[in-house]
Amino acid sequence: MTVIELTEHGAALSVPLDDAAGRALLAARLVEAAPDPYRPGRWRVKAGGKVGVATVAVPGGEAVTVRIVPKVPIARLLFLLGYSLSAKGWRNEEVRLGEESELLPALARLFERQAEKALRQGLLQGYRSTEETSLVVRGRIREAEQIRRHHGRLIPLEIAHDEYTSDIAENQLLRAACERLCRLPGGIPHDVRGRLLRLRVRLADITLLGRGQELPSWRPTRLNTRYQNALRLAELVLRGASVEHRPGDVTVNGFLFDMARVFEDFVTVALREALADSGGHCALQATHHLDERQAIRMVPDFVWHADDGPPLAVADAKYKAEKPAGFPDADLYQMLAYCIALNLPEGHLIYAKGNAPHAAHRVRHARITIHQHALELDQPPAGILAEIEALARWLVVVAPV
Template sequence: MSAVVEPVEHGRARSIELVEHGPARSVALPDAVGRALAAGSVVDAAPDPYTPGRWSLRAGSKVGAVAVTVPGAGEPVTVRVAPKVPIARLFFLLGYSLDPKGPWREGEVDVAGHRELLPALAHAVERQVDRALRQGLLQGYRETVESALVVRGRVREAEQIRRRFGAMPPVEVAYDEFTTDIAENRLLRTAVERLLRLPGVPREVRRRLLHQRARLADVTPVIRGQRLPDWRPTRLNARYHQALRLAGAVLDDASPEHAPGGLRIEGFLFDMNRLFEDFVTRALREAVRGSGHTARLQDAHTLDEASVVRMRPDFVLYGPDGTPCAVADAKYKAERAVNKARRPGGFPEADLYQMLAYCTALGLPEGHLVYAKGNAAHAAHRVRHAGVLIHQHALDLDQEPAGLLADIGEVADRMRAVPSPV
């Protein structure tokens, strides 16, 4: 049954506070806002069948905040979803997923004691951008294509003939320009602009972000809907690496930003399912590095002999001879609903069926399911008539990073010690 709450007033804007995978709440909302939340996959939203004007809202695995603005309805409604794990732990998972070699141990990425995700993220990004720009803006060569009154670089003959046959000037030219308007700076500028539009960024952090935007004033931000420019880590842009990786997280597709029919949704969301999967697979890969084994993430295989049914396990470990020797899948939410006897549900059985299919198709005697710690401890099941052993590991995310990585190391040790394939 949904708890009945009213939106909290923060200044003039209305704010609804939810908790990741928490109980549903009944909230008084304009129907247009409720429909927008449901259509945008922000939270599970459904109209109350008995009380017009009220909606039942329940947060899933996405955490963060979004602001919904309805034309003519006054101030926006902000929905905030708090993660169950502490902010410092979440940033460790995020940072390690972005770069296992980076400075992501707790305390090395400053979140300034912020207890909400967006203020902490905005603060962390601003600090990393500031560090990246302390020696000035990075410069590099960028290819420019334009119509010019003078010849510069090389003439684009095909374009000149197609567009201006028999007419000069202007001339269709292409040349390399040494400039600050390069991919790295454009990504930082775009991330700063994005954060400045998000709801809930503290005033002091916003002031510092405005300062960073001024430093990047000559850089062209990426327009909404355009493809983000690619960048590659090199020695020359080393001081930008951490800032660029965090900027990439800010600009990720999980951030809703659209305006159907004049309705506007703007905000930032982390999908904890994806974040946990990224962390587990990258940590497992680091744990087996140097052992002679090869790890592949999201490795494509087929289930059937006709190669019609595709499957993509999160993590497949290959031995020195190039054959699969272990498979793992990461599952963030371990709990099933309690049954009528009020006994905890434990690990979902469907995950076992999925892992059995992976092991069968890959010819492996063991498989590994890795969960965020819920209401069950480690378990192992040997499948009748198949001999396949399926491990179910539970990671406690609310522990020190060293302990969490040690637990991942134990899973990796089990995977390397797997017996000969069936």
């Protein structure tokens, strides 16, 4: 198996690949790939904004595994991921993953710790609604199904009942994440894999979710408090492990996160939490329209509204500045459109530091100012949240009365 080590948005590497492997890598759309014009038998491969690991099967050839390391420290990335699911995030002392240099081993270790902690008091049990065919009455008879399936016969019976069982959504998610981590391509330390296998044995009687099956829903309650960190991690594992598809004849199996989406989720959730005591309400990824006929949709990442409805502030999270050919300032044009449509004098673009400058632009003849903020991710979580809180205070001060 060929293994390619890359860094997120790093320089392109020239690697030895035959044409079949290069074309498979290109078709998988995980990285940028093109034949090296100066070195026959090699391809230039460059990572974009996805981080993690993926294996691409090459028809009739050797599989290619791509490992993409994020620019931010692994523990910091896990904090961003956790905060987007819960405002409490992951406490830094709980992560302790400085020894891991890749995302998959770090997440596997953290999941195993949290799942073991969740199951320490035994499997959680609860009521599950079940519909089945039975020879005895239990619960209630589904009359419509009884008539449709059995045409007036008395038995078997179509019934519905609530069953008190451990085979509930919470345990199904833990088992699915455990199974998925055990199947992912390499990279998980032997000690962690061994503990995952033991967890899988403890969950052996729980229904295994099929590939592509919709994940069961759960909600935080007093009863599942001890499960909640493990469940949020399970959802991260299953969401990141969704890179499993067949584009044409190429099979891809992997675990990847899109850093732009991770950054966007973190910024919008953290900003909403920072404004929680300032009144009004925040809309994330809500639809607005640029024109009066409502034909041109706009979806700003974050809009803060007053209690009575009017917008007070608009912001967009941009992990990396968009500079398509011919439109080097596309982000600024987009924010200008948001400000005009929402009738706001100021708009805010929030970048990861190092990907865009920190500046303010006063638009001619429009009385609109567009701010570009730079959020430093390579610092402790408390520092990142302090920068978000400072931005929230700014929004409060400049909000139109």
